[in-house]
Amino acid sequence: MKLAATLAVLALSASATVSNAGEWTGFYGGAQLGFSDIEADARNADGDDAFGGVHVGYNHDLGDYIIGGEIDYTFGDIELGNNAGTLESTARLKLRGGFDLGQSFVYATAGYAYADGDFGGRSADGDGYFVGFGAEYLLSDKISVGGEILYNEFDDFGGAGDLEATTVAARVSYRF
Numbered sequence: 001m002k003l004a005a006t007l008a009v010l011a012l013s014a015s016a017t018v019s020n021a022g023e024w025t026g027f028y029g030g031a032q033l034g035f036s037d038i039e040a041d042a043r044n045a046d047g048d049d050a051f052g053g054v055h056v057g058y059n060h061d062l063g064d065y066i067i068g069g070e071i072d073y074t075f076g077d078i079e080l081g082n083n084a085g086t087l088e089s090t091a092r093l094k095l096r097g098g099f100d101l102g103q104s105f106v107y108a109t110a111g112y113a114y115a116d117g118d119f120g121g122r123s124a125d126g127d128g129y130f131v132g133f134g135a136e137y138l139l140s141d142k143i144s145v146g147g148e149i150l151y152n153e154f155d156d157f158g159g160a161g162d163l164e165a166t167t168v169a170a171r172v173s174y175r176f
Contacts, residue, residue, distance in 0.1 A: 022102035022138070024061040027176045030054070032148070034169030036078055038087055041161030042119070045084030051076030055171070057094070059105075066105055070094040074167075078117075085119035087165070090152065092130060105136045105146075113152050115163065124158020136173070146171045 032055060037048040057070030075089045091114045098107025109132050116125040134148035150167045157163035 022061075022100060023141070024059045024066050024100060024105055024138075027056070027058050028144070028173045029056040029176070030171060030173030032072070032074070032169040032171040034074070034148075034167050036074075036076065036087075036165050036167045038078055038080060038163065038165045040080055040084060040119075040157065040163045042084065045080040045082045047078050047080040047087070049076055049078040051078065051167070051169075053169075055173070057096070059096070061100055064100055065097065066100050066107065067097045068095075070096060070109075074169075080119075085121070085124065086117045087115055087163070088117040090115045090165070092150075092152075094130075096134075103138045105144075106133075107135070108133050109148070109150070113154070115152070115154050115157065115165075117158075119158045122158070126154035126157035126163065128152060128154035128157075128163075134171075136171070142175050144173045144175065146173070 032053045034051055036051055039046045051074045053072055053074030055070055055072035057068055059066050059068035073091045078087045093112045094109050095111050096107045096109045113128045113130045118124055130150045130152040132150035136144045136146035138144050148169050152165040154163040
């Protein structure tokens with residue numbers, strides 16, 4: 001009888017721990033490190049390099065699904081070939097939505113993107129959009145790690161033609 005009671009208490013404790021481990025609702029902030037591959041129409045220029053950045057956002061856990069929004073900023077001074085210039089930073093306004101898998105969150109993301117840098121020796125910037133997907137994993141109730149792949153497109157970047165960038169980033173977030 002004692003063994004059955006002990007097993008019942010352990011089972012209830014384990015189920016309570018698992019159900020609390022997957023709570024995604026709330027504000028978060030963090031940092032990302034990644035790699036970007038850029039192609040520009042003008043001068044047939046392209047470039048790739050590492051970047052860093054920060055992000056803040058909010059998620060709402062709806063049970064099986066999670067929706068949220070995020071703002072991120074990346075910086076990197078990525079040189080474009082043929083002395084075309086550099087892409088210095090990108091800012092994004094993101095919508096995220098996906099599946100709550102307990103301690104994991106798999107999502108699609110899309111939204112507005114803004115990039116700046118220089119092209120042909122003059123300041124250049126442009127508005128665009130991005131689409132992508134990612135995943136996060138809760139290490140604890142406060143810390144999550146994840147990864148994200150984004151395709152960014154900027155039409156007529158600084159008057160120099162279209163600019164496309166594919167980014168891959170590793171992320172760490174602190175939940176408030």
